[in-house]
Structures are given as C-alpha cells and as structure tokens.
Amino acid sequence: MKLKSLLAMVLACATAIGSVHAEKLVIKGSDTLGAKLVPQLAEQFKAANPGTTFEIAAEGSTTGIAAIIDGTADIGMSSRRAKSTEVSSAVAAGKNLKPIIVAYDGIAILVSANNPIKGLTKKQVEQIFTGDVTDWSAVGGKPGPISIYTRNTSSGTYSDFKELAMKKRDYAGSAQKLAGNEQIASEVGKNANGIGYVGLAYDKAAGTKVVPIEGAIPTVASVQGKSYPYARPTFYYTNGDATGIAAKFVAFTLSPAGQKTVTSVGFVPIK
Amino acid sequence: MKSSLKKLIALVGMTVLAVSSLHAQDSGALVEALVKKGVLTDQEGEEIRADLTKEYATTSAGKLNVSSHITQLKLYGDGRLRYEYVGQEGQNNGQNNSHNWRARYRIRVGADYVFTDNFKAGFELESSTDNDSANQSFGNGFGKSSINVGLIYLQYKPWDFVTLTGGKMKNPLYTTDLVWDADINPEGAAEVFSWDINDQFTIGVTAAQFNYTENSDSAGLTGSSSSKMLDSWIYAGQLPMTYKFSKDIKATFAPGFMTTTGNNGSTIVTGSPSITNTVSATNLNVITAPGDVQFKLFNQKTKFYWDLAYNMSGESRVHQTYGIVNQNNSLEDSVAWLVGLQVGDNKKKGDWLVGVDFRQTGLGAVDPNLADSDFGNGNLNQQGVKIRTGYNFTDFLQGNITYFNTWNYKENIATTGQTPNNVSGLNGVNATSRLQLDVVWKF
Numbered sequence A: 001m002k003l004k005s006l007l008a009m010v011l012a013c014a015t016a017i018g019s020v021h022a023e024k025l026v027i028k029g030s031d032t033l034g035a036k037l038v039p040q041l042a043e044q045f046k047a048a049n050p051g052t053t054f055e056i057a058a059e060g061s062t063t064g065i066a067a068i069i070d071g072t073a074d075i076g077m078s079s080r081r082a083k084s085t086e087v088s089s090a091v092a093a094g095k096n097l098k099p100i101i102v103a104y105d106g107i108a109i110l111v112s113a114n115n116p117i118k119g120l121t122k123k124q125v126e127q128i129f130t131g132d133v134t135d136w137s138a139v140g141g142k143p144g145p146i147s148i149y150t151r152n153t154s155s156g157t158y159s160d161f162k163e164l165a166m167k168k169r170d171y172a173g174s175a176q177k178l179a180g181n182e183q184i185a186s187e188v189g190k191n192a193n194g195i196g197y198v199g200l201a202y203d204k205a206a207g208t209k210v211v212p213i214e215g216a217i218p219t220v221a222s223v224q225g226k227s228y229p230y231a232r233p234t235f236y237y238t239n240g241d242a243t244g245i246a247a248k249f250v251a252f253t254l255s256p257a258g259q260k261t262v263t264s265v266g267f268v269p270i271k
Numbered sequence B: 001m002k003s004s005l006k007k008l009i010a011l012v013g014m015t016v017l018a019v020s021s022l023h024a025q026d027s028g029a030l031v032e033a034l035v036k037k038g039v040l041t042d043q044e045g046e047e048i049r050a051d052l053t054k055e056y057a058t059t060s061a062g063k064l065n066v067s068s069h070i071t072q073l074k075l076y077g078d079g080r081l082r083y084e085y086v087g088q089e090g091q092n093n094g095q096n097n098s099h100n101w102r103a104r105y106r107i108r109v110g111a112d113y114v115f116t117d118n119f120k121a122g123f124e125l126e127s128s129t130d131n132d133s134a135n136q137s138f139g140n141g142f143g144k145s146s147i148n149v150g151l152i153y154l155q156y157k158p159w160d161f162v163t164l165t166g167g168k169m170k171n172p173l174y175t176t177d178l179v180w181d182a183d184i185n186p187e188g189a190a191e192v193f194s195w196d197i198n199d200q201f202t203i204g205v206t207a208a209q210f211n212y213t214e215n216s217d218s219a220g221l222t223g224s225s226s227s228k229m230l231d232s233w234i235y236a237g238q239l240p241m242t243y244k245f246s247k248d249i250k251a252t253f254a255p256g257f258m259t260t261t262g263n264n265g266s267t268i269v270t271g272s273p274s275i276t277n278t279v280s281a282t283n284l285n286v287i288t289a290p291g292d293v294q295f296k297l298f299n300q301k302t303k304f305y306w307d308l309a310y311n312m313s314g315e316s317r318v319h320q321t322y323g324i325v326n327q328n329n330s331l332e333d334s335v336a337w338l339v340g341l342q343v344g345d346n347k348k349k350g351d352w353l354v355g356v357d358f359r360q361t362g363l364g365a366v367d368p369n370l371a372d373s374d375f376g377n378g379n380l381n382q383q384g385v386k387i388r389t390g391y392n393f394t395d396f397l398q399g400n401i402t403y404f405n406t407w408n409y410k411e412n413i414a415t416t417g418q419t420p421n422n423v424s425g426l427n428g429v430n431a432t433s434r435l436q437l438d439v440v441w442k443f
Helices: A002-021 A037-048 A061-070 A084-092 A122-130 A156-165 A181-190 A220-224 A244-254 A256-265 B002-019 B021-036 B042-057 B314-321
Strands: A023-029 A052-058 A075-078 A097-106 A108-112 A147-151 A176-178 A194-198 A208-210 A231-239 B070-090 B098-115 B119-126 B148-156 B162-168 B187-196 B201-213 B232-238 B241-244 B250-253 B256-260 B285-288 B291-297 B300-311 B335-344 B352-361 B382-392 B397-408 B429-442
Touching: A023 A037, A023 A061, A023 A244, A037 A052, A037 A244, A037 A256, A061 A075, A061 A084, A061 A097, A061 A156, A061 A231, A075 A244, A084 A097, A084 B042, A097 A220, A097 A244, A097 A256, A097 B042, A108 A181, A122 A147, A122 A156, A147 A156, A147 A181, A156 A194, A176 A181, A181 A194, A181 A208, A231 A244, A231 B042, A244 A256, B021 B042, B098 B148, B300 B314, B382 B429
Parallel strands: A023 A052, A023 A075, A147 A176, A147 A194
Antiparallel strands: A075 A231, A097 A231, A108 A194, A108 A208, B070 B098, B070 B429, B098 B119, B119 B148, B148 B162, B162 B187, B187 B201, B201 B232, B201 B241, B232 B256, B241 B250, B250 B291, B256 B285, B285 B300, B291 B300, B300 B335, B335 B352, B352 B382, B382 B397, B397 B429
C-alpha cells in the first residue's frame, strides 16, 4: 500500500516537472496546411518559445476534426468547414468545435505543361471530374483519355472541391485518389493527359501549368476578392477558445509574422 | 455595431432553426451574403455558421448521418385499423354461404432516397406476405405479425423524359383495380418515357417486364410440355396520353396490352385471396383501355373514370385454364369493364370524397391473382358496385367507408358433372358483400 502511494507521488512529480520544462503541442489534420505552412510556423514559434515541442500529423482534414472530438490533438487543421455530422459528434462528446480562419487558399486546376488547353469553364470542370466528359477533345483539347487525379476521401480539399466545383456530385469512378497535393502535382506533371487540383501553395510543380477557370487564375488578389471560383478559407479547429500554448500558437499564426509566413509559403493571408 | 449585428444574425438564425431545422442552410446563405457585403468579417461569419451548425446538430434532423451522395431522404408510412364484414352466398342451396365480422390492421413504413447523378431508390416494409394486401386480423391469441418487404427498387433517370426502374416497384402502369389491385407492387423492370408535346398535350410510352413466377430451371427440363414448370413473365406496354383542356379540365387515356408467358405448370400462389391460389398464368393476352376525365363539379375535384379489358385468349382461358369445356363461350367471358365517378379529395383536413363504380368481370377476362381482391372476394364472373366515402379529420387522419356488393355475371358456369360455378376462379360463389370501416393515419 505504501509502495503504491510512493510510486504515485513520484509519477506525479515527474509529470509536473516535465510539463514545466517541455510544452508539447499536438496538431493534426489537413495535408494542405500541414505539409508546408504549419511546420514552418512551428519552427518559427519554437525559436521564440524554447522548450516547446510539436507533434504534427498531416493526414487530412477529417483526421484533424476527429482529433479535436476525441481529444487527441490541441489544434485540428482543416481546409474545409466541419460537417454537421462532425459537429453533432462533437456535441455528443461534450466538445465545442471552434473554427479560426488562418489563411485563404485557391484550389488550382493543374494539367500537364504539354497540354494545349487554354482554359476551362466551371461546367467543363464539373463534367471532367464527374466523368461526364472522358476525352480532352470534348473540352477543346488534343484527343486523348482524361486521367483524373484527386485527393483521398479524408482530405478537406477532396470534399471542398466536390462542393465548389462539382455540385456535390460524385467523382468519376476512374479518378485516382492520392494522399497529398505534392503527389497530385507530380503525377499530373508526368502525364500529358492528366488533370488534378492542388492548393495554391503547390501550383508551381515542374511539368504542370495552372488552367484558368472562366478566365480567372488563383492569385492573392482573386482569392481575397473572391473572384476566383474555387477560393476557400482554411482553418484551425480548437475545443472552444484555445488555451495555454495552443492559444499562443494560434495568436502567432494570426500575427503579422505568422501571416508573412502564410504568404511566403503560397497561401493568401487573412488581411 | 458589428458585434450587435452579429448577435442579431445569430438570434435570427437560432429562431429560424427553432422553426425548422431544415432552414439551417438558409441561414448559412444569409451569413454568406452578409460576409460578401462586408457587414460581417469572414471570421465572424464562420463563428455564426459554427453556432448555427451546432444548434442544428442538437435537433433530430442534425443527428441523422445521411451519406453525402443522398440529396433527399423521405421517410413515410401509414397505419390502418379496419372493421370489416365479409359475406358470401354460395351455389347449391347455400352450401357455401358464409359471413364474418373481423377487425384488422395494416402498417407500412418506407423510405425514398434521391441520390446524386439522377438515381433514386426506395423500400417499404409491410405487415403481410400477401401480394395484394398488408392486412392482418386481430384475434390470433395476441400473436404478432411479421414484417415483410413490400417495395425495393432502384430508379435511374438519364434524361428528363426517361425513367428506368428495376426491383419490386409501384405499378408503373396507368390502371384501375379492375385489372391490377392497387396494393400489388410488381417485380421486374419498367421503362417509362414521357414527352410534353406542348403545354396541353403529354404523351408517353410505358414498357414493363414483370417476373410473375420463378421456377427452377432444372424443373423445366423434365415432364411433359404441358407440365414443365416454366417461369412466368408479364410483358406490358402502354401509350398513356393526357390532354389539358383548361386549368381544371383534363383527360387521360392509356391504351395498352399485356401478355403472360407460362403454362399449366406455372401456377400462381398469391396468398390472397386464398380461393384463387392456383390459377395458371396461361391464355392471358389482354388489351386494356383505362382512362379518366377530371373536372370541377360544384367547385369540387371530380373524376369520371373507366377501364376496359379484353382478353384475346378469353375463350381458351375458359376452356383450358378453367376446364369448362362445354360452356358456350361468348364475348362476355372475355371482357371486363368498369365506369365510375369520384367527387372530392382526401388530402387535407376537412377534405371529403365520395365515389361509386360499377363493373362486370367475365370469367376469362382478367387474372384473378391481379384484380382487386375485395370486389367479389377476388372471384371472377361477378358484376356489382363499389361505393366509398372518406373524410379527413386532420391532415394525417382520415376515416373511410367502402362497400362492395356483387352477384353472378353469368349463371351456372360449369362443365358436365361439375357443381355450377365451382371451378377455380369462381369457387362456388353466387354473390358477395363486403363493408369496410377504416381509420387511417399517415406519418
């Protein structure tokens, strides 16, 4: 009995000492945010806050929101809004999903640099990604079967694109699902008949070009001005108002220094 | 200022939610518009949107997790309590007379799903296995009834004028209960085409392939040609057309043809009415010509309707299927017809409806397994009236009274040595009466 009490005391002390010297921030979710932007923000934050450690897992927005609901992350990264079913799950779990807009993004349509296509309409984009159109000749391109590359189903970009560009219709059965923006850009660059979509921070991959949609391409001005049709906010989600080190990191992300990083990585700042 | 406005928007949104959770999306559009106009910042808009979604998530609808490829979900059902008298006067000096009062119930629940990409599907569960009724009788030692699948279908609409359906479906044919009992949900495939020629005239083509009886293919390899158990199919085609004379007057006419494949081994077992449970699906090549004219009478919706069925193989059906070899066949045996008038409607509280029709059904005219199971207790060679009235106590609760009275169409149908009117499809019936008192609630 005494031995158990002693062990508990030792463990409690060890935990208390550890928490003083190393604060760990767990961030999970969107690949769009988590592949480049958040790691860079984390490095800058660590430089100003020695002793802070980060655990970042970028496996899709769905995993980020789920992590807030099940309490396994301090911040959930998401490139889409939480779905009503996720909010419902959060309420049931006693959590309060609070969205914080950290940057804007434009979903760029990428094709091979060798593709002669000069532009697409919103209707043509819908037709291509739903499989209504399967050959480039149907949209003014060089004849050839269209190869579609999309994100996987846990991606916020995957569901955002369905909502923004496809009238919520299903993707074509032939669409190949890839884990991240960089993989999509890479595959499109290697395939003359390929088409895919990536966040603004990933639209300069070798061998690819951005296709204007209704004459507009994603830029800081067109995204902030909401003239580009596939523009969207990106989010941190927290359980209610962030506290402690998480609140500090959110504040840093929204600060001029953080937003400068947002811009340098290729996203559109909130102001 | 913005803070107050934000609270106001949130309040409006919550109020809308309180009225109907379905308006959550409407509030989202309002927030979107205010953000676009610069009244709210994007962050304020997101917070209001999140609050609205959270409130929505606490409602019943918000707790439903419906797949994103479902754009609309309709849950529906109805319950019915019935008190019914069934009387029957038989041939042979009352040998087959019977009468009975009984209490019955029926429940049906179902769902229709509208998918993306022009697909739709649905199912319905019912409280009976019979093809033409979901009724169960009370008084079975408080026993319970089973739940069965009444509908299971998938529908695809590649273009606005085409609807393709497969499975167990609502009858796609325009018809009356002279030929098809309204409770029968046929199984197979149907293709419905409909074109609006102009604002007044609509014309269509309906084709249906119904799997009537399924028999083992190996069983069809043995036995004599007449006794092989072949599958039986119903193939039907129809040309429905509707002409609108004015806002309140329109006429519909839907000539068609249906044929049944099979042989004497392809018996039909429907379960209701049990007296006609083994009538082969043979010699049924029926031309049908139902229609109606709808108009207003004393400011009430009124419908004059009719149906006509002529079995081109009526004589063979009487002679071969029913075995009445020495009956003097006449046109009467091959023809069934009805005319009726219905005044009123029964959709909303206070609506009332009155209707009456008269019909004659020749022995070889239609399939007794498909025709109304209540008229003549499901027997053929009957003529008589169906009178009904209904009143909606509320939008969901209605009371209905229906009365059937029938008597022999032709007398003493029999072959030598048989009891008159005692063949399958007649079962010795001379006359019937049936009174149904119903309370129905829809949910």
